[in-house]
Amino acid sequence: MSAAAAPPQSQSGRIWSRFRRHRLALAGGFVVALLLASALFAPLLAPQDPTLLDTALRFRPPFADWHFPLGTDELGRDTLSRLLWGGRVSLTVGLVAMITTVMTGALIGITAGFIGGFVDTLLMRFVDTMLCFPQVFLLLVVAAFVPPTLLSISLIIGLTSWMEVSRIVRAEILNLKEQDFVAAARALGASRTRIMFRELLPNAAAPILVAATLKVASAVLMESYISYLGYGVQPPLASWGNMLTNAQGYFDTVPWLAILPGVAITLTVMGFNFLGDGLRDALDPRLRMDP
Amino acid sequence: MVEPLLRVTGLEVHFPIRSALLRRRTGTVRAVDGVTLEVARGETLAIVGESGCGKTTTGKSILRLIEPTGGSIRFDGEEITHHSARQLSPFRRRMQIVFQDPYASLNPRMSVGGILAAPFEIHRIGDAKDRADRVAELLRTVGLPPEAARRYPHEFSGGQRQRIGIARALALRPELVIGDEPVSALDVSIQAQIINLMKRLQAELGLAYIMISHNLAVVSHVADRVAVMYLGRVVETAPREALFFEARHPYTQALLSAVPEPVPGRRRARHVPQGDVPSPSRPPSGCHFHPRCPHAMPRCAEEAPASRIIAPGHAVACHLVTP
Numbered sequence: 001m002s003a004a005a006a007p008p009q010s011q012s013g014r015i016w017s018r019f020r021r022h023r024l025a026l027a028g029g030f031v032v033a034l035l036l037a038s039a040l041f042a043p044l045l046a047p048q049d050p051t052l053l054d055t056a057l058r059f060r061p062p063f064a065d066w067h068f069p070l071g072t073d074e075l076g077r078d079t080l081s082r083l084l085w086g087g088r089v090s091l092t093v094g095l096v097a098m099i100t101t102v103m104t105g106a107l108i109g110i111t112a113g114f115i116g117g118f119v120d121t122l123l124m125r126f127v128d129t130m131l132c133f134p135q136v137f138l139l140l141v142v143a144a145f146v147p148p149t150l151l152s153i154s155l156i157i158g159l160t161s162w163m164e165v166s167r168i169v170r171a172e173i174l175n176l177k178e179q180d181f182v183a184a185a186r187a188l189g190a191s192r193t194r195i196m197f198r199e200l201l202p203n204a205a206a207p208i209l210v211a212a213t214l215k216v217a218s219a220v221l222m223e224s225y226i227s228y229l230g231y232g233v234q235p236p237l238a239s240w241g242n243m244l245t246n247a248q249g250y251f252d253t254v255p256w257l258a259i260l261p262g263v264a265i266t267l268t269v270m271g272f273n274f275l276g277d278g279l280r281d282a283l284d285p286r287l288r289m290d291p
Numbered sequence: 292m293v294e295p296l297l298r299v300t301g302l303e304v305h306f307p308i309r310s311a312l313l314r315r316r317t318g319t320v321r322a323v324d325g326v327t328l329e330v331a332r333g334e335t336l337a338i339v340g341e342s343g344c345g346k347t348t349t350g351k352s353i354l355r356l357i358e359p360t361g362g363s364i365r366f367d368g369e370e371i372t373h374h375s376a377r378q379l380s381p382f383r384r385r386m387q388i389v390f391q392d393p394y395a396s397l398n399p400r401m402s403v404g405g406i407l408a409a410p411f412e413i414h415r416i417g418d419a420k421d422r423a424d425r426v427a428e429l430l431r432t433v434g435l436p437p438e439a440a441r442r443y444p445h446e447f448s449g450g451q452r453q454r455i456g457i458a459r460a461l462a463l464r465p466e467l468v469i470g471d472e473p474v475s476a477l478d479v480s481i482q483a484q485i486i487n488l489m490k491r492l493q494a495e496l497g498l499a500y501i502m503i504s505h506n507l508a509v510v511s512h513v514a515d516r517v518a519v520m521y522l523g524r525v526v527e528t529a530p531r532e533a534l535f536f537e538a539r540h541p542y543t544q545a546l547l548s549a550v551p552e553p554v555p556g557r558r559r560a561r562h563v564p565q566g567d568v569p570s571p572s573r574p575p576s577g578c579h580f581h582p583r584c585p586h587a588m589p590r591c592a593e594e595a596p597a598s599r600i601i602a603p604g605h606a607v608a609c610h611l612v613t614p
Contacts, residue, residue: 180390180396181395183388187354188383188414188463189376189384189414199398199401202400203399
C-alpha cells in the first residue's frame with residue numbers, strides 16, 4: 001500500500017492530485033455535487049408545488065413559458081418542480097440503499113473473511129445463491145409483499161445488492177489478516193471484534209468507498225425500475241421512475257415528459273459511476289493512470 | 292532447581308496439506324517437530340537456522356499466534372499450551388513480540404499514538420489522559436520524540452518503525468520479548484542502533500529475549516545462549532562462546548564456516564553442506580541432516596539422534612557425539 005519510499009506529500013494530498021488528473025471523475029463529482037445540492041434545496045428552487053394540478057395547463061412544452069421552465073405534464077403539474085422533488089426522492093432512496101448495501105456487505109464480508117472456515121463457506125454460498133437470481137426479480141417479489149414506502153423501497157434495494165460488496169470486503173480482509181499488524185494485535189490479546197473493526201475494517205475503507213459510490217448509481221437505477229413498474233414510489237409523490245411511467249402513454253406525442261426524467265437518471269448514474277471510477281484510480285496506487 | 296521463565300518441551304507444529312477439491316489430508320508439513328528450549332529471566336536465547344527451518348513458527352507458536360499441535364509451553368511454571376483466549380490474557384502482558392517487517396507490523400491506518408495506546412485499551416489500563424502520558428513515555432524510551440504520536444507509520448523510516456514496534460512490545464512491561472528477526476529487514480547501518488537499543492532496554496527492564504535470526508554476527512553480539520535449528524528440530528544448544536568455538540554438530544560447524552571473514556586471506560576451511568534443504572513435508576529419515584552431512588553413517592538414516600548433554604548447558608543431537 002503506502003509502503004516503500006518516503007512520500008513527498010501527505011497521503012491525502014497524493015490521492016487528491018491523482019483524482020484531479022482524472023477529468024471524467026472531476027466532471028462526475030461536479031454533476032453529483034450539483035444534483036445533491038438541487039435535491040437538498042428543492043423546496044427553495046422549485047418554482048411550483050410539484051403536486052399542484054391545473055388541467056387547463058396540460059402538456060405545456062419546455063422553454064415556452066417562464067412559469068413552467070420545463071413545461072407541464074398530463075395533469076398540468078410543473079415538470080421542473082417534479083424533477084427537483086423527484087430527485088430528492090430518488091437520491092434519498094439511492095443513498096439509504098447504498099448505506100444498507102455497504103453495511104450489510106461489509107459485515108458479511110468481514111465476518112466471512114476473518115472467521116473463515118465453515119462460516120466463510122456458509123456465507124459465501126449464500127452470496128452465490130443470492131447472485132443466482134436477477135436483482136429485478138428479487139426486488140419485484142419482495143416489493144409485491146411489502147407496502148411501498150421510501151424506507152421499505154430503500155431497504156429492499158439495499159438488501160438485494162450487497163453481495164458484490166461482501167465479496168470485495170472478504171477478498172480485502174483475506175489479504176489483510178495475514179499481515180503482522182494483525183498478529184501484533186493478537187499477541188496483545190485483542191478481541192476478535194476489535195481486530196475486525198479497529199484493525200482490519202479501516203484498511204478496507206478504499207474499496208468500500210468506491211463500491212459505495214457505484215452502488216448509489218445502481219440504486220437510483222433500481223428505484224426507477226421498480227417505480228416504473230409501479231411497485232416503487234407511489235403517486236402523487238414524484239420520483240424519476242414514476243415520472244417515466246406516467247410519460248409512457250404520451251411518448252409519441254409529448255416525448256419530453258419521458259426524456260427529461262431519463263436525462264436526470266442518466267446524469268446521476270453517469271456522475272456517480274465516473275466519480276467511483278476516479279476514486280478507485282486515486283485510492284489504488286497499483287493502477288496506472290491513463291494519460 | 293530454579294524454574295526457568297519459559298520452558299518449551301517437545302513443541303510440535305504440524306500443518307496439514309489438503310487436496311484442492313475434497314480437502315482431504317494428503318500430507319503434513321512438520322514445521323516444528325519436537326523443539327525443547329528454556330529461557331531464564333533476563334537472558335537472551337538466540338534461535339538460528341536457515342530460512343524455512345521453523346524458527347519463526349517456533350517463536351509464534353510460543354505466543355500461541357500459531358496453535359501448536361503437540362508438546363508443552365510453560366511460562367513461569369504455568370502450562371499455557373491449551374489456555375483459552377481469556378486464560379491467556381494475563382500472559383499476553385508478560386510475553387511480547389517484535390516482528391521482522393517493520394512495514395507490515397504497524398497498521399497503516401492508525402496513528403502511532405493509536406498503535407501504542409492499543410495495549411492499554413485492550414487491557415483496560417488507565418484513562419485517555421493517562422494513556423497519552425504512557426505513549427509519550429514509551430516513545431521517549433525508544434528514542435523518538437513525543438510528537439511522533441500524531442503521525443502515521445508511513446511517515447517513518449524502517450528503523451524508526453522498528454522502534455515503534457519495540458515500543459508497542461514494551462508497553463505492557465513484559466518479561467519475555469520474542470524478536471522475530473527484528474533487524475534483518477533494516478539497513479546494516481541501522482541494525483546496530485536497533486540491536487543496541489534492545490540491549491539497553493534489556494539491561495534497564497530486566498527482559499528476557501528470544502532472538503530469532505539467521506545472522507550469526509547479530510547472534511554473537513546479543514546472545515547468552517544459542518539454539519541451532521534444522522528442519523524443525525533443535526540440533527545443538529550451547530552457551531555463546533561454546534557454540535562459536537566448540538560447535539560439535541556438523542550442521543552448526545557448516546553454518547559457522549559460512550560466516551564471511553572480515554579479514555581477506557584469512558579463510559577458514561569451509562565445509563558447506565551439499566544440496567538444498569529438504570522439504571519439511573517429506574523430511575529425511577533418521578537424522579534430518581544426514582543426506583547433506585559429510586560424516587553421515589548408516590545409523591544416521593535409521594535413527595534420529597537424541598539430544599545429549601556434553602558439557603554444562605551444551606547439548607547436541609548427533610550420533611557422532613558421545614559424552
